[in-house]
Amino acid sequence: MNQLDPIDRRILEILVADARIPLTELARAVGLSKTPVAQRLKRLEETGIITGYRAILSPLKLGLTHVTYVEVSMSDTRQKALEEFNAAVRLIPEVEECYMIAGGFDYQLKIRSRDMAHFRQVMAERISTLPYITSTSSYVAMEAVVEQNWTAI
Incomplete structure (x- = not known):
């Protein structure tokens, strides 16, 4: 910068x-x-400051109105396990964001879905099958107060 x-x-x-x-x-x-x-x-x-140009889609107009944050705890946090988890989570289209966290859990996921039933399906069929997960905690977002592209330049 x-x-x-x-x-x-x-x-x-x-x-x-x-x-x-x-x-x-x-x-x-x-x-x-x-x-x-x-x-x-x-x-x-x-220099990599601009990494590309893309269309920004409206999740709401696409019917993806349900946002849930999921904390993930892992049974193994050695490099190979983390790499396997990272590769697998990238394949789940409903995962809008995934961050490795330094704290009381290992990852935080932002999941976008149509509704609670769709979220439950994503959890049961995709998230829970990710490698090395021992537990998850989910938090449903009630309202987006600030949701924007990064602009603090």
Whole structure:
């Protein structure tokens, strides 16, 4: 982040809000011509600050209105076991996020499903079959208060 000047930061803020903005509009918004903005974009991509561009889908419009956080405790936390768990959890499409946690449990999953019945099915048929799980605790989200793409640049 130290290599980012205020113009780079402004470019990133604009792209987070609208990654499809035409280069001419982006250049106008940051007060530069197209060529230096294109060069900055290329540098931001090459250095890995910008890792890609994608469509952000609305889970609600897709009927995925149920969010549950699941704490997972493992029977084995050696590297091989963690790698096996990581590979297996990546294959479950309902897992929107998965974090290894330093604390009273080993992983936290964010599961998106249609409803409680769908969540129960995901737990029974997919989550509970993941390798090395000893226990899980589930917490149903009642309301999304803040849910956004990362924008603190």
